[in-house]
Amino acid sequence: DSGVTQTPKHLITATGQRVTLRCSPRSGDLSVYWYQQSLDQGLQFLIQYYNGEERAKGNILERFSAQQFPDLHSELNLSSLELGDSALYFCASSRQDRGFQETQYFGPGTRLLVL
């Protein structure tokens, strides 16, 4: 158990819909990262937040957005869903982010299926 929790574990929805994925980082971790992993593909970095502020952006679509709240939990919002958005969405957390080497701890993931 990494200490990072994600809900829900599974999500099935239809095209055009909007969903929200939730992540609670490990206690004391200020950075939260979101990743997408499609079937048989590598992890794609989406976005990172540090202490409530956006820190880095990866290959995140405009239909997707995220935020980190004062209690440090984070939500990833996916809207106008398409079939191709079906994937595993991972959240990871780390203690800090100032260019220091650090380990990211990954949550169990949310499996999204868009029908």
Added chain:
Amino acid sequence: KNQVEQSPQSLIILEGKNCTLQCNYTVSPFSNLRWYKQDTGRGPVSLTIMTFSENTKSNGRYTATLDADTKQSSLHITASQLSDSASYICVVSARVLTGGGNKLTFGTGTQLKVEL
């Protein structure tokens, strides 16, 4: 463009044997390189993390090497076990020059299967 390439794509070895996985990258400015192990359907777990000045780092039966000049890394697994069957992912971190932080580039992984 920042890229991380891993080889081989997949590998099958017998239990007890050693193996080496490769990672080549074109990421700059380089911050650090990590190896992760990911079991099917689960989140990645960190094995090692190395900065520019580190050439080798071990974690039990896992030994990672880094050649920052040639931009290559390897992960050597000694005396493989059935539980080593997983995807091994190389991740290279680039410093974000404006605003701080790091941007991670993931390799697509090497799928390792250890058989009896």
